[in-house]
Amino acid sequence: MKYDFKTIEPKWQKKWEDAGVFRAEDESKKPKFYALVEFPYPSGAGMHVGHIKAYSGLDVVSHKRRMQGYNVLFPMGFDSFGLPAENYAIKTNTHPHVITTKNVDHFKDQMKKIGFGFDWSREISTSLPDYYKWTQWIFLKMFEHGLVFRAKTLVNYCPHCKVVLSNEDSQGGKCDVCHSDVIQLPKDVWYLKITAYADKLLEGLDEVDYPDSIKQQQITWIGRSTGAFVDFTLDGTDEKLEIYTTRCDTLYGVTFMVMAPEHPTLDKYKDKIKNWAEVEAYRAECAKKTEFERTQLVKDKTGVKLDGLCAVNPVNGKKIPIFIADYVMMGYGTGAIMAVPAHDQRDYEFAKKFGVDIIQVIEGGDIEKEAYTGDGRMINSDFLNQYDNKKDSIAAMLEYLGEKGIGKKGVQYKMKDWAFNRQRYWGEPIPLVHCPKCGTVGVPYEELPLVLPEVENFEPGTDGQSPLARIDSFVNCKCPKCGGDAKRETDTMPQWAGSSWYFLRFIDPHNDRAFADPDKLKYWMPVDWYNGGMEHVTRHLLYSRFWHRFLYDIGEVNTKEPYAKRSYQGLILGPDGNKMSKSAGNVIDPLDIVEKYGADTLRTYVLFMGDYTAAAPWNDDSVKGCRRFLERVAGLTDIMTAKTEDGKIESLLHKTIKKVGDDIEAMKYNTAIAALMTLINEFGKAGSITKFDVETFIKLLSPFAPHLTEEMWESLGNKTMLAKTPWPEYDEAKTVDSTVEIGVQFNGKSRGTVVIPADADKDAAVAAVKESGKFTAQLDGKTIVKEIYVPGRILNLIVK
RNA sequence: GCCGGAGUGGCGAAAUUGGCAGACGCCCGGGACUUAAAAUCCCGUGGGACCCAAAUCCCGUACCGGUUCGAGCCCGGUUUCCGGCACCA
Secondary structure, rough: OOOHHHHHHHHHHHHHHHHHHOOOOOOOOOEEEEEEEEOOOOOOOOOOOOHHHHHHHHHHHHHHHOOOOOEEEOOOOOOOOOOOHHHHHHHHHHHHHHHHHHHHHHHEEEEEEHOOOOOOOOOOOOOOHHHHHHHHHHHHHHHHHOOEEEEEEEEEEEEEOOOOEOHHHHHHHHHOOOOOOEEEOOOOOEEEEEEHHHHHHHHHHHOOOOOOHHHHHHHHOOEEEEEEEEEEEEOOOOEEEEEEOOOHHHHOOOOEEEOOOOOOOHHHHHOOOOOOOHHHHHHHHHHHHHHHHHHHOOOOOOEEEEEOOOOOOOOOOOOOEEEOOOOOOOOOOOOOEEHHHHHHHHHHHHHHOOOOOOOOOOOOOOOOOOOOOOOOOOOOOHHHHHOOOOOOHHHHHHHHHHHHHHHHEEEOOOOOOOEEOOOOOOOOOOEEEEEEEEEEEEEEEEEEHOOOOOOOOOOOOOOOOOOHHHHHHHEEEOOOOOEEEEEEEEOOOOOOOHHHHHHHHOOOOOOOOOOOOHHHHHHHOOOOOOEHHHHHHHOOHHHHHHHHHHHHHHHOOOOOOOOOOOEEEEEEOOOOOOEEOOOOOOOHHHHHHHHHHHHHHHHHHHHHOOOOOOOOEEEEEHHHHHHHHHHHHHHHHHOOOOOOOHHHHHHHHHHHHHHHHHHHHHOOOOHHHHHHHHHHHHHHHHHHHHHHOOOOOHHOOOOOOOHHHHHHHHHHHOOHHHHHHOOOOOOOOHHHOOOOEEEEEOOOOEEEEEEOOOOOOOOHHHHHHHOOOOHHHHHHOOOEEEEEEEEOOEEEEEEO
């Protein structure tokens, strides 16, 4: 058969669509399989080869499962709200909706040309009102359940994008969108209380099948620690200064306290603090520092000792000095610490610099050189005389603190609440109303969706206001509660909102009475397999697990966790081995490859490149190699005969069925394709092969190269589409050879091979080696003192 | 610094988890076909020792050491690279 991919590919894409082969059935007796890939943000640049790799992986699994009789849901949609479209809109003065629609069409066209088996009848787009109606609905439910709150706090603010960013969006002190330095600004912010779900998000990890690296990243990000809150007193006042510590067993070693420069309690006692001017100067200095300076240049500790104010250690009544220093953060714990220089390296460095006492209270290490942060017996206090020596000292101290009423057990998380508003246009309007009488009131559910109004100017206001604030008809409204004059919230939701629940909407995308029908949810959830990029593992994965768990808690969904299994794909690097980027000029356009070699080649190549989870550079020559492979496949029909072959091909065929099936499930696509290449090489050597051989081969290859294989399948006279044909089964007995070639070793060194019956015992194997005549050099004049035989693998003879 | 992962030919990589290291593909070399080139097909291809070949032997999975009949895989140490977190009390 001639391999004319330019005709074949569009032909089958149309046939699949017309026949609805990839459409999932809602009412089905078949076992379900919900495969999910991260829906893209429809950027103007179109699809990236990275998308192709991410989608091809589960497309292959979906094809196979479909052939195995599963009812497969493999949907696709678009995460279409977001900054790039808005920035482009500002530049070109085009409505983001227009741009987005254009980009979505472009993406869809590209995806169809690659032949992905998506169920397009379920397409969604997060920026359409019938979708974001439900994003707003879920938000209102959270508001109702007290998970939405407003607070004036120091926030991460990007001066370039003019928006407040969540912690997750400003990792490393850089804006996730434009990479400029993020600054800290006091602002009114809407928060989603994700911290209330910290423990549930941690526990949920136990019941899902995620790679350890992903679980570990989530655990690190949540950053749970257990410790104690302890009250210190400000000397000469009734003021309790609460601190958080994970090492309350070191309380006797406290020689000073440190407060974050922004700590509000300071202002209460500015009359007592004689060097207040110095404090204010230090505060100003810290506020100027960028995140980078505060976290990266950590070698040198700075701080100011408060003059006129000191604290009292509650366990021994000692008076200790108080410092303010920026190594203590306002955003973690209580913003104040007890400093134990003998047992904390940061406190140690600070104490050395400022000449504070260092008192060792835990045995171990050498505190002349550095802090000892390990565990150990308590020393230099009579604490343990009062308490059971056998008891863990932290537990003993906690008990003591409780009895005295000066402290209690506590838990802290590094994860912060989710800053949920953006002063931007192209996002879901936050459905809240500010009423002077009733306070903040939710928009009534029946008024959803709260539609994003048309504006003429998308530029954010210079005062940090959303463009929506300039539209009086939107802003001015009646309070849903009292009917009086009120004003709408004008901020919009962040990029991550729409993607936090999209997998639920795919289940029932056109429902206008609920985000999805409960029975359908019950049938399809959870997502059986979710694949995506490693870059979404802390943000999107955590956010969507949080939303889903909330919906579970209020009885809207039936599973605690949204994704039963998560996997990830490795990056495709440019041909030069660097990350692909426009500026480096090493970007590969997938559609160029489709044009030149065909979609089947592209799909096969991205999966054959190497380990699916590892980063690998693009190589044009290797693409040609995959193309050559498919050419040879197309030629298979020419060497086909009616004759039945000897057992050799049959055995290899069954082994290959097993291997390809197993490898696809393990995402070892590269070795699955390699096995098919080996098989076709053997076909070539055999000279003649049967129709059955070819048909089996075609079925195995079809998930990777669906167009070519459908065409061949049809040309072989089959009336049913290949995509609807059962996946081949293998006969275990036929995967086992009657004879095997085993390695022969002498004293552990390989010296050759010998062919023996597969069921040969040790004596038979040794006899075969002796009789082969190949090992006389090793055997003559020697005695065998030991024989190690691993059937089917190796015979190791120890000779003297 | 802490957590996770990796280091195998000229290149991308395999190795059924302790059993013949380098499957499969690329590159490269040789040959066939062709007026020629491209395409295609066949053969070879980790390094080294002997003039060629066969045969044989030696070396070889980042480095040093260990366990074992046997180590790419297990253990101890070193080192480099990638990803994540990072003054988190």
